[in-house]
Amino acid sequence: MNDYCVITTANNKGGVGKTLLSKTMGEYASIILGKRTLLIDLDPQTNLSRRFIDMRLLSDGSEDYAPPIHPDWSSNDKEWDGVSSSADIWFSGEAIPYPTDIKGLDILPAHAQLLADVELVNKQDVYLKVVRRLRDFLFLPDVMSSYDLVVIDTRPSKGPLTTAALHASTHIVIPSEMEAPSVEGLFGMVALRNNINIGRSRDEQLKIIGILPNKLQLSTQVHREHMELLTSDPNIAPYILPVNIGYRTDYKKSMYRDVGSIFTFPPSNKARQEIQEVCRVIFDRVYG
Amino acid sequence: MTRKRFSVKDTHLQESIGAMLQEQNQVGEGRIETLPLQTIHTAEENPRYVGRITPAEIRDHRDGKIDLNQEVGDRVSFFESVQDLANSIARRGLLQPIIVREDTDGFKVIAGERRLLAHILLNKERIRAVVRPSAPEMEERAIRLIENLQRENLSFAELIRGIEELDSIFQMENARPMDSTELAAELHKHDSTCRRYLQVMRGPKDVRQAIDHGLITGLRPALALVDVHGEDERALILSRLKGEAITEDGIKNSPASISPIVQPETRRGRRRTKVNLGMVKNTATVKHLIALLLGEDQMDERFSSLDWDDLDQVQATWDTIIAEHDRSTPR
Ligand SMILES: Nc1ncnc2c1ncn2[C@@H]1O[C@H](COP(=O)(O)OP(=O)(O)OP(=O)(O)O)[C@@H](O)[C@H]1O
Ligand SMILES: [Mg+2]
Numbered sequence: 059m060n061d062y063c064v065i066t067t068a069n070n071k072g073g074v075g076k077t078l079l080s081k082t083m084g085e086y087a088s089i090i091l092g093k094r095t096l097l098i099d100l101d102p103q104t105n106l107s108r109r110f111i112d113m114r115l116l117s118d119g120s121e122d123y124a125p126p127i128h129p130d131w132s133s134n135d136k137e138w139d140g141v142s143s144s145a146d147i148w149f150s151g152e153a154i155p156y157p158t159d160i161k162g163l164d165i166l167p168a169h170a171q172l173l174a175d176v177e178l179v180n181k182q183d184v185y186l187k188v189v190r191r192l193r194d195f196l197f198l199p200d201v202m203s204s205y206d207l208v209v210i211d212t213r214p215s216k217g218p219l220t221t222a223a224l225h226a227s228t229h230i231v232i233p234s235e236m237e238a239p240s241v242e243g244l245f246g247m248v249a250l251r252n253n254i255n256i257g258r259s260r261d262e263q264l265k266i267i268g269i270l271p272n273k274l275q276l277s278t279q280v281h282r283e284h285m286e287l288l289t290s291d292p293n294i295a296p297y298i299l300p301v302n303i304g305y306r307t308d309y310k311k312s313m314y315r316d317v318g319s320i321f322t323f324p325p326s327n328k329a330r331q332e333i334q335e336v337c338r339v340i341f342d343r344v345y346g
Numbered sequence: 347m348t349r350k351r352f353s354v355k356d357t358h359l360q361e362s363i364g365a366m367l368q369e370q371n372q373v374g375e376g377r378i379e380t381l382p383l384q385t386i387h388t389a390e391e392n393p394r395y396v397g398r399i400t401p402a403e404i405r406d407h408r409d410g411k412i413d414l415n416q417e418v419g420d421r422v423s424f425f426e427s428v429q430d431l432a433n434s435i436a437r438r439g440l441l442q443p444i445i446v447r448e449d450t451d452g453f454k455v456i457a458g459e460r461r462l463l464a465h466i467l468l469n470k471e472r473i474r475a476v477v478r479p480s481a482p483e484m485e486e487r488a489i490r491l492i493e494n495l496q497r498e499n500l501s502f503a504e505l506i507r508g509i510e511e512l513d514s515i516f517q518m519e520n521a522r523p524m525d526s527t528e529l530a531a532e533l534h535k536h537d538s539t540c541r542r543y544l545q546v547m548r549g550p551k552d553v554r555q556a557i558d559h560g561l562i563t564g565l566r567p568a569l570a571l572v573d574v575h576g577e578d579e580r581a582l583i584l585s586r587l588k589g590e591a592i593t594e595d596g597i598k599n600s601p602a603s604i605s606p607i608v609q610p611e612t613r614r615g616r617r618r619t620k621v622n623l624g625m626v627k628n629t630a631t632v633k634h635l636i637a638l639l640l641g642e643d644q645m646d647e648r649f650s651s652l653d654w655d656d657l658d659q660v661q662a663t664w665d666t667i668i669a670e671h672d673r674s675t676p677r
Contacts, residue, residue, distance in 0.1 A: 139430075139433055139434055139437065147354065151353055151354045152352065152353045152354075153351075153352050153353075153354075154350065154351050154352070155350055164350070171442070191354065194354050195352065198352055198353075198354060200350075200352050201352050204350050204352075275659065275662070275663070277648055277663050277666065278662060278663070278666065279666065304653075305653065305659050306653040307653050308653070310578070328653075329653075
């Protein structure tokens with residue numbers, strides 16, 4: 059059975075936990091489910107990449123990050139300059155994922171400046187030049203046979219890169235805070251997904267895995283109110299996942315490069331238990 | 347393990363995106379042109395001109411006339427970095443045009459010396475460049491801006507934004523950031539004040555945002571926040587002080603003041619009072635105090651899902667409890 063999936067984490071509101079969730083899903087899939095997983099960082103902030111590999115700060119004063127020399131590169135290799143990034147999908151057309159410390163988990167890191175350049179493409183060219191390209195890449199027979207699953211982390215915008223990710227995906231998952239701006243963005247996300255599906259056949263529909271409430275504190279009135287608002291909206295309610303993520307410092311800790319995966323925390327750790335359950339529900343929906 | 351190498355060449359995309367970007371004018375100030383290399387000269391007085399290697403020397407290097415073994419470390423690594431850049435340009439094309447300004451004898455490089463040198467190394471004839479408006483035009487803009495900045499009724503946010511724009515004009519002219527003496531000369535203010543303005547203007551992004559959103563309306567609180575190290579710490583302070591104008595004292599007291607606090611706030615003429623139970627270092631003390639105040643039952647109900655290390659959240663929860671009490675307790 060070919061259950062190759064491409065999951066995109068999206069929400070055009072910033073700081074809602076897209077990167078945290080992308081990271082954790084990638085780790086869950088590789089560590090717990092034993093799936094060969096590829097993470098793709100499409101955010102010029104390179105946040106996800108920096109969790110897994112030692113990104114290099116460009117020395118041009120821009121404070122932008124770029125991937126380091128690939129561990130498999132040797133100076134005899136004249137065909138390749140030793141660096142690969144997700145932007146290469148568009149530029150050189152050749153992408154070489156980096157291994158992470160986790161078995162079965164690779165990452166195609168972001169290159170801040172090159173990705174930013176991809177976003178500059180003219181409006182009328184976006185679909186042909188940016189959007190289709192990612193889909194072509196992700197559905198290359200080579201990619202599909204090398205990985206069981208691809209997880210894409212996006213930037214908080216509806217620009218060409220995020221659009222490309224959504225068009226190339228089989229599933230999306232939407233983390234959201236229960237506060238006004240993120241909640242308002244949800245309606246737009248659902249509408250965008252419906253638009254994408256117009257162009258797809260019945261069995262290729264882009265599925266919303268769900269909306270994942272993050273940093274949720276039901277003792278806070280605003281959070282309660284927004285939850286109520288969403289659960290009473292017929293367009294949104296069906297998508298709200300039956301699990302959520304609370305606000306915990308351990309999630310922040312799990313984002314430090316040297317701390318590593320939350321799945322190496324003790325099984326009794328509350329944050330680990332909570333997010334492991336979230337991942338279980340998410341992957342049940344994907345593979346179930 | 348064999349390297350995974352995936353290629354999408356030749357599927358849909360005929361021309362590379364890099365080439366496509368060349369045709370676009372997404373470059374802000376100025377127009378894009380493809381200039382002959384010999385019309386461009388480098389600004390040798392530019393302090394960012396690392397290694398101080400001239401176009402002539404690169405030409406010699408290209409023609410094999412320079413023995414790198416005879417060179418000192420700094421210069422060797424500079425030659426190498428130009429070579430690296432040249433390789434990348436040969437492969438992907440020039441992604442970012444260099445920036446030049448028209449002057450009396452051609453064009454002067456404002457940004458992109460290395461890229462220019464890499465082109466020389468590659469023996470190219472032309473380079474893509476953004477041509478910036480000539481000096482008099484910029485001067486005119488700067489004068490207008492300075493007049494504006496000297497207005498009395500400028501908000502702090504407007505002031506900082508204005509200084510930033512002035513600095514960017516200055517950088518286009520001089521290829522280096524403005525210093526406080528230069529700013530002081532333009533604004534007729536004290537050098538030390540100007541140094542602080544620049545410190546805030548070039549400070550962390552989140553502080554700039556808080557200024558832009560009107561959360562911080564003065565130099566002193568802005569500086570106090572710039573002094574707080576760590577984005578998370580600053581975010582915590584900002585969120586704790588949400589909704590009220592931020593003061594220097596508020597910031598300085600904030601990171602340590604983990605005891606239950608109700609922020610002072612006037613509401614319909616009835617003044618709220620801050621209740622501060624003192625300073626603690628140990629979170630367990632906070633937990634203990636709250637347990638004493640609330641009783642175990644209430645404590646379980648309100649704080650069970652809480653991470654006690656996260657004082658931000660503890661504070662938020664405590665604030666709601668106090669507010670509820672305040673509302674329901676008869677005066
Ligand atoms: N449940 C949580 N508890 C505590 N901290 C969290 C939680 N979720 C996310 N964070 C923290 O909030 C910040 C933003 O999270 P993250 O980077 O995952 O969001 P994002 O949506 O990817 O942001 P951006 O839009 O900038 O890419 C990070 O510092 C992260 O560690
Ligand atoms: Mg992110």
